[in-house]
Amino acid sequence: xPNQPVGRVTIHDVAKAAGVSTSTVSLVLNGKLDRMRPDTxxxxxxxxxxxGYSTNEMxxxxxxxxxxxxxLVVPTVANPFWGExxxxxxxxxxxxxxxxxxxxxxxxPEREQRYVESMLARGIRGVILGSSPLSLRHMxxxxxxxxxxxxxxxxxxxxxxxxLDSVRVDNALxxxxxxxxxxxxxxxxxxxxxxxxxxxxxxxxxxGYRATLRxxxxxxxxxxxxxxxxxxxxxxxxxxxxxxxxxxxxxxxxEPPTAFFAINDMTAVGIYAGCRELGLGIPRExxxxxFDDIHLCQIVNPPLTTVRQPLEALMKSAxxxxxxxxxxxxxxxxxxxxxxxxxxxxESTAQSRPR
Amino acid sequence: xPNQPVGRVTIHDVAKAAGVSTSTVSLVLNGKLDRMRPDTxxxxxxxxxxxGYSTNEMxxxxxxxxxxxxxLVVPTVANPFWGExxxxxxxxxxxxxxxxxxxxxxxxPEREQRYVESMLARGIRGVILGSSPLSLRHMxxxxxxxxxxxxxxxxxxxxxxxxLDSVRVDNALxxxxxxxxxxxxxxxxxxxxxxxxxxxxxxxxxxGYRATLRxxxxxxxxxxxxxxxxxxxxxxxxxxxxxxxxxxxxxxxxEPPTAFFAINDMTAVGIYAGCRELGLGIPRExxxxxFDDIHLCQIVNPPLTTVRQPLEALMKSAxxxxxxxxxxxxxxxxxxxxxxxxxxxxESTAQSRPR
DNA sequence: ATGAAAGCGCTAACAA
DNA sequence: TTGTTAGCGCTTTCAT
Numbered sequence: 001x002p003n004q005p006v007g008r009v010t011i012h013d014v015a016k017a018a019g020v021s022t023s024t025v026s027l028v029l030n031g032k033l034d035r036m037r038p039d040t041x042x043x044x045x046x047x048x049x050x051x052g053y054s055t056n057e058m059x060x061x062x063x064x065x066x067x068x069x070x071x072l073v074v075p076t077v078a079n080p081f082w083g084e085x086x087x088x089x090x091x092x093x094x095x096x097x098x099x100x101x102x103x104x105x106x107x108x109p110e111r112e113q114r115y116v117e118s119m120l121a122r123g124i125r126g127v128i129l130g131s132s133p134l135s136l137r138h139m140x141x142x143x144x145x146x147x148x149x150x151x152x153x154x155x156x157x158x159x160x161x162x163x164l165d166s167v168r169v170d171n172a173l174x175x176x177x178x179x180x181x182x183x184x185x186x187x188x189x190x191x192x193x194x195x196x197x198x199x200x201x202x203x204x205x206x207x208g209y210r211a212t213l214r215x216x217x218x219x220x221x222x223x224x225x226x227x228x229x230x231x232x233x234x235x236x237x238x239x240x241x242x243x244x245x246x247x248x249x250x251x252x253x254x255e256p257p258t259a260f261f262a263i264n265d266m267t268a269v270g271i272y273a274g275c276r277e278l279g280l281g282i283p284r285e286x287x288x289x290x291f292d293d294i295h296l297c298q299i300v301n302p303p304l305t306t307v308r309q310p311l312e313a314l315m316k317s318a319x320x321x322x323x324x325x326x327x328x329x330x331x332x333x334x335x336x337x338x339x340x341x342x343x344x345x346x347e348s349t350a351q352s353r354p355r
Numbered sequence: 356x357p358n359q360p361v362g363r364v365t366i367h368d369v370a371k372a373a374g375v376s377t378s379t380v381s382l383v384l385n386g387k388l389d390r391m392r393p394d395t396x397x398x399x400x401x402x403x404x405x406x407g408y409s410t411n412e413m414x415x416x417x418x419x420x421x422x423x424x425x426x427l428v429v430p431t432v433a434n435p436f437w438g439e440x441x442x443x444x445x446x447x448x449x450x451x452x453x454x455x456x457x458x459x460x461x462x463x464p465e466r467e468q469r470y471v472e473s474m475l476a477r478g479i480r481g482v483i484l485g486s487s488p489l490s491l492r493h494m495x496x497x498x499x500x501x502x503x504x505x506x507x508x509x510x511x512x513x514x515x516x517x518x519l520d521s522v523r524v525d526n527a528l529x530x531x532x533x534x535x536x537x538x539x540x541x542x543x544x545x546x547x548x549x550x551x552x553x554x555x556x557x558x559x560x561x562x563g564y565r566a567t568l569r570x571x572x573x574x575x576x577x578x579x580x581x582x583x584x585x586x587x588x589x590x591x592x593x594x595x596x597x598x599x600x601x602x603x604x605x606x607x608x609x610e611p612p613t614a615f616f617a618i619n620d621m622t623a624v625g626i627y628a629g630c631r632e633l634g635l636g637i638p639r640e641x642x643x644x645x646f647d648d649i650h651l652c653q654i655v656n657p658p659l660t661t662v663r664q665p666l667e668a669l670m671k672s673a674x675x676x677x678x679x680x681x682x683x684x685x686x687x688x689x690x691x692x693x694x695x696x697x698x699x700x701x702e703s704t705a706q707s708r709p710r
Numbered sequence: 711a712t713g714a715a716a717g718c719g720c721t722a723a724c725a726a
Numbered sequence: 727t728t729g730t731t732a733g734c735g736c737t738t739t740c741a742t
Contacts, residue, residue, distance in 0.1 A: 059735035414719035
């Protein structure tokens with residue numbers, strides 16, 4: 001066998017060097033020092049250091065049946081929102097001594113399925129689902145095989161009657177904050193721009209948009225609701241293109257909107273592009289509000305007013321919830337955590353003025 | 356059977372069901388059908404399907420000593436450039452049936468070291484280094500323990516006398532393309548804006564900038580070379596902040612630049628912010644050229660003229676090179692691949708005009 | 711407080 | 727062409 005350069009030194013070498021058995025070494029390595037003479041563990045630790053030993057994680061995984069890694073499924077980290085999302089998950093996992101295996105599913109259920117199967121085979125027992133409207137079926141399958149899942153957004157596995165733990169922002173409230181802000185600035189024709197309403201969070205934002213308009217005595221105009229049906233890969237190019245196309249089309253309406261509420265910041269930036277194409281200034285002629293508050297909001301021109309999701313806190317909760325599930329003996333009822341969004345007013349919104 | 360642990364069905368179950376030995380099953384599973392009766396492998400495959408068997412990758416890893424996964428170390432995927440980079444690596448790896456374990460080192464050598472050690476312990480035998488100016492020392496260590504490394508950018512491990520394989524764009528040429536473009540537009544005072552010159556690619560771009568100016572009969576002005584010394588985490592916020600700060604400072608000079616060449620697109624966008632602060636229009640008063648051609652270039656206002664790195668091709672080469680190394684018996688000389696960049700002219704550059 | 715021993719599930723000599 | 731067998735390095739009862 002010409003392989004095995006890795007982990008040259010094993011627990012046996014350490015045991016020999018310390019003059020103890022391998023089980024004692026293992027005990028020390030796993031911090032089980034309860035009823036062990038201090039000098040024994042010291043000798044072991046010294047041998048570990050001297051020999052430069054480090055645990056062979058493959059052997060440990062085979063023995064214990066799992067690895068200290070959580071899976072993360074997102075559409076693609078090439079989209080800055082998911083990139084920031086992934087970083088937050090990694091931070092939270094790191095605090096618990098877990099690593100993260102990233103999967104860019106690209107809205108492709110087969111890819112996703114392949115990845116999740118492979119995670120299971122590699123001993124991963126928990127995954128965070130960034131967004132996965134299409135995958136309920138096979139998620140039910142792997143859940144049955146012991147995989148714990150926490151969703152970002154609330155998903156119901158109708159077929160299996162099974163519900164997953166979830167973590168999310170109050171999306172309807174987020175929409176309300178955005179729309180009330182625009183209303184306060186005097187806007188009356190406010191467009192809603194999104195890709196397909198393929199997830200609960202999108203539905204909730206749309207509902208929040210409508211409800212807030214109604215509460216202000218405005219009847220939602222279906223012509224101002226842009227919910228384009230495109231490939232769901234959440235590829236950043238498509239996401240911005242949706243915004244651009246929507247802006248161009250809606251602004252050519254007989255009674256065009258004076259403000260846009262975008263489903264996310266990338267789409268909002270696409271709306272910027274559409275307005276520029278038509279020579280319309282933001283916020284002079286058109287106001288735009290996004291959702292998420294990715295870093296990009298601060299650096300686009302003008303800086304984007306948006307609804308902030310507390311991603312860091314959300315992901316910390318998701319990771320804690322997930323790890324709790326993984327360590328739990330018997331399954332209890334699904335948990336759903338909802339955090340509060342916050343409006344961040346920047347320079348893309350201004351008083352409505354006649355054109 | 357509630358929550359049956361992973362891998363309930365093993366190769367033994369399959370062997371029994373197919374009426375063969377486990378080694379035969381293993382042979383089939385690994386595609387070694389050379390001298391095997393077709394009906395035998397068919398029976399095995401049928402049993403696999405019937406039982407819903409899937410390989411326990413932990414056991415396979417322990418046995419073979421490695422896993423079909425490559426490591427990827429980048430500063431952080433929250434930076435869109437590294438997000439796109441990671442996606443390209445994943446695409447290339449997928450074509451070779453490898454997965455990717457992502458590590459956001461955040462410019463922290465200890466984090467990086469921890470990650471790389473853990474990769475080794477988990478059976479990963481190859482890693483792609485997105486950018487890692489600080490880590491030469493421990494990279495020499497793991498390389499000695501059998502880890503194959505391909506760097507994006509050329510790194511020399513001076514201490515160990517060891518050089519890594521590398522893959523990169525011709526950075527000096529990229530700078531030349533950018534500067535010649537600005538020169539052709541009549542610009543004479545062109546600033547160079549970067550974080551610290553901490554890597555070969557930055558040094559090469561700076562040299563290319565200077566050389567091209569000289570070739571045009573212009574003496575590079577050190578006051579126009581901004582190479583700020585900051586935390587190297589490549590955090591996107593810092594990267595854009597460098598551009599903003601540089602623009603504000605340089606444009607207040609007695610003889611300010613009329614154009615900026617930024618070390619990357621994020622920094623270029625930071626320059627946009629600085630110009631906006633000072634009320635200077637792009638490209639009317641100031642021209643800006645970036646580097647990388649991330650998607651963001653197309654959606655900022657105005658769309659950014661930049662030097663495109665062929666990331667997809669670069670990463671395909673990196674992955675192929677890496678996998679080649681991992682399968683190679685004896686180590687041959689380091690390889691260095693250099694691809695050609697391309698100028699993408701958009702709307703952030705225009706004829707120079709007096710202020 | 712520590713050691714002996716039995717595998718976890720798989721692969722790969724080596725046999726047959 | 728297929729089977730027998732010996733571990734890979736670790737954890738974990740169960741003894742002592």
